[in-house]
Amino acid sequence: MDRRTxxxxxxxxxxxxxxxxxxxxxxxxxxxxxxxxxFRPGDPGYPEAKxxxxxxxxxRMPAAVVGAARVEDVQAxxxxxxxxxxxxxxxxxxxxxxxxxxxxxxIVVDLSRFSGVEVxxxxxxxxxxxxxxxxxxxxxxxxxxxxxxxxxxxVGIAGLTLGGGVGVLDRKYGLTCDHLEAARIVTADxxxxxxxxxxxxxxxxxxxxGGGGNFGIVTGFTFRTVPRTDVATFDLKFPVxxxxxxxxxxxxxxxxxxxxxxxxxxxxxxxxxxGGTFLGPPAQLDALLDDLIRRVGTPPVQRRxxxxxxxxxxxxxDDRESRPGLALNRAAYVGxxxxxxxxxxxxxxxxxxxxxxPGVDTIIDAGGGAIAAVGARETAFPHRTxxxxxxxxxxxxxxxxxxxxxxxxxxxARDGLGPEFGTTGYVNxxxxxxxxxxxxYYGVNLPRLRAVARKYDPRGIFAFPQGLSAPRSxxxxxxT
Ligand SMILES: Cc1cc2nc3c(=O)[nH]c(=O)nc-3n(C[C@H](O)[C@H](O)[C@H](O)COP(=O)(O)OP(=O)(O)OC[C@H]3O[C@@H](n4cnc5c(N)ncnc54)[C@H](O)[C@@H]3O)c2cc1C
Numbered sequence: 001m002d003r004r005t006x007x008x009x010x011x012x013x014x015x016x017x018x019x020x021x022x023x024x025x026x027x028x029x030x031x032x033x034x035x036x037x038x039f040r041p042g043d044p045g046y047p048e049a050k051x052x053x054x055x056x057x058x059x060r061m062p063a064a065v066v067g068a069a070r071v072e073d074v075q076a077x078x079x080x081x082x083x084x085x086x087x088x089x090x091x092x093x094x095x096x097x098x099x100x101x102x103x104x105x106x107i108v109v110d111l112s113r114f115s116g117v118e119v120x121x122x123x124x125x126x127x128x129x130x131x132x133x134x135x136x137x138x139x140x141x142x143x144x145x146x147x148x149x150x151x152x153x154x155v156g157i158a159g160l161t162l163g164g165g166v167g168v169l170d171r172k173y174g175l176t177c178d179h180l181e182a183a184r185i186v187t188a189d190x191x192x193x194x195x196x197x198x199x200x201x202x203x204x205x206x207x208x209x210g211g212g213g214n215f216g217i218v219t220g221f222t223f224r225t226v227p228r229t230d231v232a233t234f235d236l237k238f239p240v241x242x243x244x245x246x247x248x249x250x251x252x253x254x255x256x257x258x259x260x261x262x263x264x265x266x267x268x269x270x271x272x273x274x275g276g277t278f279l280g281p282p283a284q285l286d287a288l289l290d291d292l293i294r295r296v297g298t299p300p301v302q303r304r305x306x307x308x309x310x311x312x313x314x315x316x317x318d319d320r321e322s323r324p325g326l327a328l329n330r331a332a333y334v335g336x337x338x339x340x341x342x343x344x345x346x347x348x349x350x351x352x353x354x355x356x357x358p359g360v361d362t363i364i365d366a367g368g369g370a371i372a373a374v375g376a377r378e379t380a381f382p383h384r385t386x387x388x389x390x391x392x393x394x395x396x397x398x399x400x401x402x403x404x405x406x407x408x409x410x411x412x413a414r415d416g417l418g419p420e421f422g423t424t425g426y427v428n429x430x431x432x433x434x435x436x437x438x439x440x441y442y443g444v445n446l447p448r449l450r451a452v453a454r455k456y457d458p459r460g461i462f463a464f465p466q467g468l469s470a471p472r473s474x475x476x477x478x479x480t
Pocket of ligand 1: 053089090092093095096097101111149150151154158160161162163164212213214216217218219428429
């Protein structure tokens with residue numbers, strides 16, 4: 001059996017990307033339908049148009065990139081993919097860890113032209129699905145508002161929100177998806193609709209934590225925002241050798257803190273750092289940090305605290321230097337995650353596992369506060385009561401052994417953690433090799449999410465390797 005026949009029978013990859021299917025006339029018809037550009041292999045602009053954030057996936061060859069300029073373009077792309085049984089994926093910020101928004105042999109719907117950010121007089125923000133966090137934060141700040149979100153400027157609002165959206169103010173304000181009031185979405189049947197608590201409530205529920213790439217292609221969001229305030233930021237560097245003491249002290253200290261205090265740790269073989277934010281009087285913060293230092297038992301070698309305006313506070317966390325392999329706009333690294341559900345009884349054993357993973361940096365972000373004030377089943381994001389998320393990162397540059405070596409290294413940390421972590425993970429830090437990924441990412445919400453996927457995408461138009469839709473099972477050559 002040749003590769004083409006095998007793929008046709010297995011349905012693993014539609015045949016379209018392998019040859020001249022769909023026929024040129026069909027592509028030409030699609031091109032004429034679109035207000036935005038269509039890039040096919042060989043077209044000028046195709047190599048740039050297909051690029052996501054991670055360089056490891058540059059070898060992938062989408063059959064086309066649709067530079068959607070209006071909702072009808074998204075509908076046309078979905079209809080074309082459905083008719084020709086091509087895989088299809090939306091791309092907003094392009095930061096998917098496994099590169100799922102660069103789909104080999106399929107159609108990438110690039111939403112970067114949907115980049116509008118409008119702040120209404122009532123403080124609501126209407127944001128295009130292709131907008132990125134940096135421009136969103138800047139526009140909102142100019143209007144005196146804030147959307148709690150991640151602090152990396154280039155991440156897309158769509159992927160971030162659909163997976164939950166954690167950030168340095170979320171103990172006070174909750175996840176980004178908790179601020180979502182409505183979304184405009186093109187579903188698998190090509191319909192464009194607005195979903196909210198009262199319109200298609202199941203789909204609206206699923207879009208708040210159910211993960212990017214599932215259910216349809218979102219073209220825009222309406223969020224509630226909060227008033228902009230100054231933020232105190234802090235960072236403490238502890239001497240090497242105190243990693244276990246810091247983690248042990250932190251897991252008792254952080255949950256006892258007011259919601260106004262959020263902190264995260266960076267742990268690796270050569271560092272034991274803590275940073276965070278506080279929305280309150282600096283003197284109170286100083287006393288709270290003194291308490292942590294007492295618990296660690298070793299004074300930090302560096303201690304800094306600064307009150308900043310909202311935007312510069314966020315930028316102080318977008319520290320590109322601290323991320324492995326990160327160039328200004330693109331990067332080569334892999335990530336995976338676990339959620340700490342309860343206090344680890346043996347914190348030293350946890351840190352021993354982390355430090356045994358070669359070249360891996362661990363980022364531990366606090367949960368609790370407003371995140372935990374929402375029930376696990378109220379939105380699709382299930383890890384409401386987790387104490388913290390653990391993210392494991394390792395550079396995947398060719399000189400460090402590339403992607404395969406990096407995945408082996410992060411798996412040491414991911415798989416070595418004990419029962420306190422269980423089958424857990426954060427869907428925005430997708431790991432294509434995570435065993436039991438669906439249970440890990442969705443927990444108690446998995447059955448309802450699968451039912452929503454069956455209802456809105458019964459034919460698996462949006463299926464992908466870690467998607468919730470059942471994959472399409474057959475491919476009929478010649479069917480249009
Ligand atoms: C440098 C960096 C910093 C990060 N910081 C944070 C952080 O602070 N907090 C946090 O929670 N996460 C963070 N993440 C993880 C981030 O939230 C996810 O990678 C997220 O999926 C990225 O979204 P995107 O739109 O940029 O990516 P994309 O690659 O465009 O999309 C991600 C997934 O969503 C799908 N998708 C994209 N657009 C749409 C759409 N319009 N409709 C439906 N599906 C869509 C894609 O097909 C893909 O499967 C970070 C990631 C990186 C690389």
